[in-house]
Amino acid sequence: MKSYKKGREISKELHNLVPGGSHTYSKGDDQFPFASPPIISHADGAYCWDMDGNKFIDWAMGNRVFILGHNNKVVNNAAKDAIDRSTNYTRPGILEYEVAKFAVDFFPVAEMVKFGKNGSDVTTAAVKLSRAFTGRTHVAVCKQHPFFSIHDWFIGSTNMNSGVIESEKQYTIGFDYNDIDSVNRMFDEYEGKIACLILEPVKNDLPLNYDGNFEPIYKNGKINHGKDNFLTRLRDLCTKNGTVLIFDEMISGIRFDIRGAHHLWEVYPDLATYGKCISNGFCFSMLAGKKEIMRLGGLDHDKERVFVLSQTHGSETVGLAAAIATLKECERVKINEHIWSMGKKLREGFLKLVEQENVGEYIKMIGFDCNPQILCTKSDGSYWPELQTSFHEEVIECGVLIPWITITYAHTDVELELTLKALEKGMQKIKRAIAMDNIEDSYQGDAVKPVFRKYN
Ligand SMILES: Cc1ncc(COP(=O)(O)O)c(C=O)c1O
Known part of the structure; x- marks a missing residue:
């Protein structure tokens, strides 16, 4: 299991100094599984590192602020x-x-x-x-x-x-x-x-x-x-x-x-x-x-x-x-060709895994290839935040940060392959949790919540 000890200590302090412990609500603790990097130290290309030295493939790219990758x-x-x-x-x-x-x-x-x-x-x-x-x-x-x-x-x-x-x-x-x-x-x-x-x-x-x-x-x-x-x-x-x-x-x-x-x-x-x-x-x-x-x-x-x-x-x-x-x-660099084709490959790999694990009822990739999104759903198609949390916890444990998807020029086939392996593990985890009917126990901490809610 990855350790987030140092990051959690700093994050706790940060919450005392800054309301919400973040300057963007969508980066807040309520938006990520508890077992995820609380504080990022630096980033380069398609990767970022947290304060505990964990390395992640970064598909989120801040709030989608990169198109060529970190540190271009x-x-x-x-x-x-x-x-x-x-x-x-x-x-x-x-x-x-x-x-x-x-x-x-x-x-x-x-x-x-x-x-x-x-x-x-x-x-x-x-x-x-x-x-x-x-x-x-x-x-x-x-x-x-x-x-x-x-x-x-x-x-x-x-x-x-x-x-x-x-x-x-x-x-x-x-x-x-x-x-x-x-x-x-x-x-x-x-x-x-x-x-x-x-x-x-x-x-x-x-x-x-x-x-x-x-x-x-x-x-x-x-x-x-x-x-x-x-x-x-x-x-x-x-x-x-x-x-x-x-x-x-x-x-x-x-x-x-x-x-x-x-x-x-x-x-x-x-x-x-x-x-x-x-x-x-x-x-x-x-x-x-x-x-x-x-x-x-x-x-x-x-x-x-x-x-x-x-x-x-x-x-x-x-x-x-x-x-x-x-x-x-x-x-x-003809950015649009790269982004559309990388997204297409990601979708195709994702769909193959969904079929292999037979989890299509519960996890979907929505949106266009250049801007896809992974969504965990109940069988009636409605969003399932607890399942989303459980899935992402596992993917993050495998070294991939993919709360939303921002494909950049720095994302290549190498990152794609590693990401698909992590997504496979995530799908296997939610499949087990669904079979055992214990989604709430399958992740640490609370489920992710919508930003625009009336009360904490
Ligand atoms: C579609 C859209 N419009 C406007 C904004 C606001 O941009 P900013 O956060 O840079 O003020 C955002 C930010 O997420 C956005 O997604």
Whole structure:
């Protein structure tokens, strides 16, 4: 059994110093089995090490913030060069121009861009711009997509909304993904009030008639994603109702397609938000979109001024340098080919094991090949957190951290083979536990819990 003695001691202290013992809720103790590394010491490529010297294959990559892998030399060198020219200036720096120019040329959705440091900076900026542009109050969020921002317009709509005042909550409404009728109903009920719709262009839903082979869609780029051309119809409805369409590409951007998942399906929003892996682990996020909306944040119009985004560290050079280096390197190595094909191999290996162990009722791989997810379920298909905990405890014991899956350029066939061996052990463990009907006793500590819950 792996020892986590040192890590647990530090983690205990950390909880006394920092609420939740973590700076991101999804990295918290309630999100992982008790028998997992509490504190990470360092990481390189596809691996990380904890404070007790245990080594893991890391499929989580922080909160999905890497696309080339940990400690990528090309990106790190660009960041180091930026440091040597100082990291913040009294007027806009040359990198602000270079990254903006690059982005506007590179992303078809980008007529103008504005940079932030975290994803929430730019999703909240997109919402504020939409309200200012339309003069409307309501924000419509996709109910199946778990997270858009740390700010109250979104957090107010979750179960963890203590501290958010009522007036913040009342203007956020919801619609269902792949259900155009739910969108129509919403536009009828809130006629003339909806400033924007925000959603991830794609999550775990496969296109209609998906046959396990993404190639034809990828090549033609013509087939629309979603049931009954959901995205295209959503686009049309937003245009018809004068509502701003925002695609949150924080997870899907770069990963599905380097220019954004929407570019793959050729359905273009008014505003798009990027973050996470776009700068391979450094702090950078980007709002991109139509000039007529974006320019409201600027100096050359006679409308009311919009405080869209203004941050002391917004123009900090390291994140900017990392972003441009990451995008160029991703193009050079043809990142999408690598990620889609690695994901396909992972899925095929996973399915083979499921068949071999005959556990298909209880463990599934959902989502597209470039962004798959392992889910433990009861036989009725509903999520089974206790089984998920038991499974991951075993996989972690075998040296693989895979709470969510972020395929990077650093993940190769070597890591894939080792991971499949660990997944096999995990499946064998849950099979035994199910046969003996003692899931709750098959792991240490508590089962993992949802982040957005009312009470601890
Ligand atoms: C889809 C999506 N949008 C926005 C965010 C917010 O990004 P950040 O945590 O960088 O503020 C996240 C973070 O997990 C996300 O997954």
